[in-house]
Amino acid sequence: MSVSRSRLAEERKAWRKDKPFGFHARPETNPDGSSNLLRWKCHIPGRPNTLWEGGFYPMTMEFPEEYPTKPPKCKFAQGFFHPNVYPSGTVCLSIINEEEGWRPSITVKQVLLGIQELLDTPNPGSPAQSEAFLLYTNNRAKYNQCVKEQAHRYPPG
Amino acid sequence: MWPEVTADPAFKDKVSSARVLAVGAGGIGCELLKTLVLTGFKNIELIDLDTIETSNLNRQFLFRKRHVGQSKAQVAAEAVLQFKPDVKITAHQANIKELKFGVDYFKGFDVILNGLDNLDARRHVNRLCLAAGVPLIESGTAGYLGQVNVHVKDLSRCFECDEHAAPKTFPICTIRNTPEKPIHCVVWAKDLLFPRLFGRQDAVTDLDEQRKEVNGSSSSQADGAVQGPSFFLQKQGENSYDYAKRIFRRVYEQDIEQVKTMDELWKTRRPPQQLDLKEILDQQTLPETANGYSSASRALGLTESHKAWDLCENARVFLASIARYVDTRPDEIGTLVFDKDDDLAVDFITAASNLRALAYGIPTQSHFDAKGMAGNIVHAIATTNAITSGLIVTEALKILANDLDSCRETYLTEYAERKHVVMLNPSRPSQPKPDCMVCGCSMLSLKINTTTATLATFVDKVLKSRLSFNMPTIMCGDFLYEEGDGLEDDELEMYSSWLPKTLSALPGGGIGNGAIVDVQDQSQHFSVKIVVSHQDNFDEEKHPDGVILEGSAKSTRQAHHASSSANPVAELSNGAQSCPDDNEVVIVGSKGITGFKRARCDEGDDDDVVILGEPPARVGTTPNGKRTRL
Numbered sequence: 001m002s003v004s005r006s007r008l009a010e011e012r013k014a015w016r017k018d019k020p021f022g023f024h025a026r027p028e029t030n031p032d033g034s035s036n037l038l039r040w041k042c043h044i045p046g047r048p049n050t051l052w053e054g055g056f057y058p059m060t061m062e063f064p065e066e067y068p069t070k071p072p073k074c075k076f077a078q079g080f081f082h083p084n085v086y087p088s089g090t091v092c093l094s095i096i097n098e099e100e101g102w103r104p105s106i107t108v109k110q111v112l113l114g115i116q117e118l119l120d121t122p123n124p125g126s127p128a129q130s131e132a133f134l135l136y137t138n139n140r141a142k143y144n145q146c147v148k149e150q151a152h153r154y155p156p157g
Numbered sequence: 158m159w160p161e162v163t164a165d166p167a168f169k170d171k172v173s174s175a176r177v178l179a180v181g182a183g184g185i186g187c188e189l190l191k192t193l194v195l196t197g198f199k200n201i202e203l204i205d206l207d208t209i210e211t212s213n214l215n216r217q218f219l220f221r222k223r224h225v226g227q228s229k230a231q232v233a234a235e236a237v238l239q240f241k242p243d244v245k246i247t248a249h250q251a252n253i254k255e256l257k258f259g260v261d262y263f264k265g266f267d268v269i270l271n272g273l274d275n276l277d278a279r280r281h282v283n284r285l286c287l288a289a290g291v292p293l294i295e296s297g298t299a300g301y302l303g304q305v306n307v308h309v310k311d312l313s314r315c316f317e318c319d320e321h322a323a324p325k326t327f328p329i330c331t332i333r334n335t336p337e338k339p340i341h342c343v344v345w346a347k348d349l350l351f352p353r354l355f356g357r358q359d360a361v362t363d364l365d366e367q368r369k370e371v372n373g374s375s376s377s378q379a380d381g382a383v384q385g386p387s388f389f390l391q392k393q394g395e396n397s398y399d400y401a402k403r404i405f406r407r408v409y410e411q412d413i414e415q416v417k418t419m420d421e422l423w424k425t426r427r428p429p430q431q432l433d434l435k436e437i438l439d440q441q442t443l444p445e446t447a448n449g450y451s452s453a454s455r456a457l458g459l460t461e462s463h464k465a466w467d468l469c470e471n472a473r474v475f476l477a478s479i480a481r482y483v484d485t486r487p488d489e490i491g492t493l494v495f496d497k498d499d500d501l502a503v504d505f506i507t508a509a510s511n512l513r514a515l516a517y518g519i520p521t522q523s524h525f526d527a528k529g530m531a532g533n534i535v536h537a538i539a540t541t542n543a544i545t546s547g548l549i550v551t552e553a554l555k556i557l558a559n560d561l562d563s564c565r566e567t568y569l570t571e572y573a574e575r576k577h578v579v580m581l582n583p584s585r586p587s588q589p590k591p592d593c594m595v596c597g598c599s600m601l602s603l604k605i606n607t608t609t610a611t612l613a614t615f616v617d618k619v620l621k622s623r624l625s626f627n628m629p630t631i632m633c634g635d636f637l638y639e640e641g642d643g644l645e646d647d648e649l650e651m652y653s654s655w656l657p658k659t660l661s662a663l664p665g666g667g668i669g670n671g672a673i674v675d676v677q678d679q680s681q682h683f684s685v686k687i688v689v690s691h692q693d694n695f696d697e698e699k700h701p702d703g704v705i706l707e708g709s710a711k712s713t714r715q716a717h718h719a720s721s722s723a724n725p726v727a728e729l730s731n732g733a734q735s736c737p738d739d740n741e742v743v744i745v746g747s748k749g750i751t752g753f754k755r756a757r758c759d760e761g762d763d764d765d766v767v768i769l770g771e772p773p774a775r776v777g778t779t780p781n782g783k784r785t786r787l
Contacts, residue, residue: 009632009675009677012630012639013630013679016639016641017256017643017679019643029651032664033665034634034635034637034664035635035636035637037637
């Protein structure tokens with residue numbers, strides 16, 4: 001088994017033993033029942049007592065063959081509303097940026113918890129989309145409303 | 158240096174602050190706990206899942222009659238605290254295989270001491286000790302035999318470097334058609350006939366399939382056979398003795414008659430003879446079922462348990478025990494499983510197996526012997542447990558003294574010339590086997606019919622029963638299967654829907670010829686690679702479950718090692734036959750031998766112990782030259 005796959009098998013085991021409440025993460029299952037260990041389907045719950053509460057946000061983690069030397073790419077749906085998410089849905093976060101904070105010892109769980117935290121504490125220093133970024137900086141009321149509407153579009157279950 | 162170090166006050170402090178885990182609070186466990194605290198150990202954790210049974214009391218001396226039904230671990234801890242109140246014992250009534258006793262838990266101990274009763278748990282503890290890097294002292298006893306082994310990662314063999322015999326199973330055709338030994342008859346009675354009559358009524362067993370055409374049998378009987386299971390159940394309004402006689406005639410007259418027609422079986426064997434019930438019973442009467450006895454043999458006045466019954470007595474016990482079940486315990490029929498402490502069940506097994514033995518010309522067994530065979534009972538001896546526990550503690554002290562050079566594995570064997578005289582044979586622990594599938598890096602090879610064997614067979618027979626996996630995760634290409642904790646409901650549902658599929662039909666291209674399967678365990682930090690090769694047919698005698706599993710000598714850890722076994726391929730597939738002497742006792746621990754009121758082995762004072770010093774000539778040059786310095 002390749003390094004990336006053995007590491008992901010370990011990540012999966014560790015996840016099952018100790019997964020944060022409300023989160024889901026597992027290798028993607030194809031329609032024929034086969035699994036793709038390099039592509040995980042995840043759900044991140046919005047933190048309680050934040051604008052993001054009540055949302056259950058689907059995301060995929062794509063692991064390159066060079067994982068864990070290189071970080072996974074984390075993607076929400078296209079057009080996901082958040083200042084640090086590119087229009088393609090790709091998350092911009094230092095700990096999963098190979099040039100910045102990525103270290104091979106960072107676990108799937110740490111990445112997912114990091115992204116959950118990012119939801120309510122966006123980083124205005126590194127904008128990735130104009131819509132959410134401009135509203136966040138210029139019109140907070142409208143921004144808050146957009147976040148709440150988005151939470152409604154991703155109900156749990 | 159050992160043993161002078163034991164007198165050193167600093168070492169005594171080390172012992173009193175050492176943290177030890179004792180796994181098992183049974184025959185060995187009670188002795189061990191006592192010896193530990195009297196040696197000066199003060200921090201002990203004790204794990205045992207079981208509760209105390211009456212039959213434990215003769216040798217598990219920390220328990221009293223009033224404790225029956227309570228946790229062994231708990232009561233043992235309380236009993237020891239009574240005479241040694243200044244020690245700390247944490248008792249867990251739990252299964253050592255639970256996830257909470259994981260690697261981190263094991264890392265909290267200086268040494269692990271096993272007093273276990275089954276291969277599965279021993280392998281599990283071995284794997285965790287290796288993962289945690291904690292020394293393991295492993296033990297086992299069976300009657301007069303016993304052994305203590307020291308397993309230190311990378312320095313000595315792990316428990317699984319050597320093959321350990323799994324409980325013996327027999328090819329089904331031997332049991333069904335061609336028994337040759339008393340044990341074959343006992344297995345037939347216990348595993349085929351008893352469950353057919355008193356177990357789940359909807360189950361179809363090999364007994365149902367057996368009869369297709371019976372020469373010369375009447376049409377009504379043939380019909381009964383076609384209807385399958387119903388034949389073996391009591392009919393509406395049928396008198397209990399009529400029912401019992403009907404069963405007798407079926408299994409000892411008609412079935413025997415039919416098996417005799419299979420000519421090819423009898424070319425080299427003596428064919429069996431039918432038993433004629435009428436002739437056997439002659440004028441003998443059968444006891445009323447409601448006469449107050451729970452045992453059929455006692456109701457017939459057969460109270461001498463060491464004396465084998467004659468043909469007529471066996472037939473009467475057979476009929477009386479069936480009648481007694483249906484008349485006095487009707488509610489249990491359909492749910493009964495054999496229990497060696499159920500006198501009526503032992504009556505039935507004894508009589509049923511003896512009648513079959515008589516039909517096949519095989520020696521019969523006494524009630525006592527049949528019970529021993531059916532319950533896989535080896536008579537436990539308290540002295541053996543005490544000696545073994547003393548040796549465990551001695552080795553634990555050497556580990557704490559960090560004097561691995563002095564560590565010994567010790568085998569308690571019987572003197573060949575004088576039975577019941579015990580010899581202690583110490584030897585240096587062997588070096589690890591590079592091709593061990595657990596502490597080395599070996600690949601296993603599996604031959605299986607991938608087009609007929611299901612995932613369930615692979616998981617249960619190969620992974621769980623042969624390899625002692627607990628919560629396997631299986632990966633093969635794009636195929637992923639998981640068991641254990643932390644799975645969502647939909648995942649569980651998906652995985653269980655695959656179990657009935659054949660290996661080649663599994664998602665992601667299937668597990669076919671040449672597939673390399675990675676198997677990991679969520680609770681053991683253990684993984685193996687299995688190379689699968691497809692094979693259409695298997696010799697039913699040699700491989701009744703259609704599986705050949707072999708270790709391969711391929712190793713990535715180190716090149717061929719002088720001390721490695723000459724033929725690593727041989728042993729995995731047929732454990733019991735090729736296992737060397739020094740492994741045989743491992744599989745039986747104190748639990749397998751509980752539950753028996755012993756009449757014989759405790760008699761007299763003949764269990765002398767002769768302790769021999771270490772014979773210098775043997776060190777490092779034991780017969781096969783395997784034992785080398787640590």
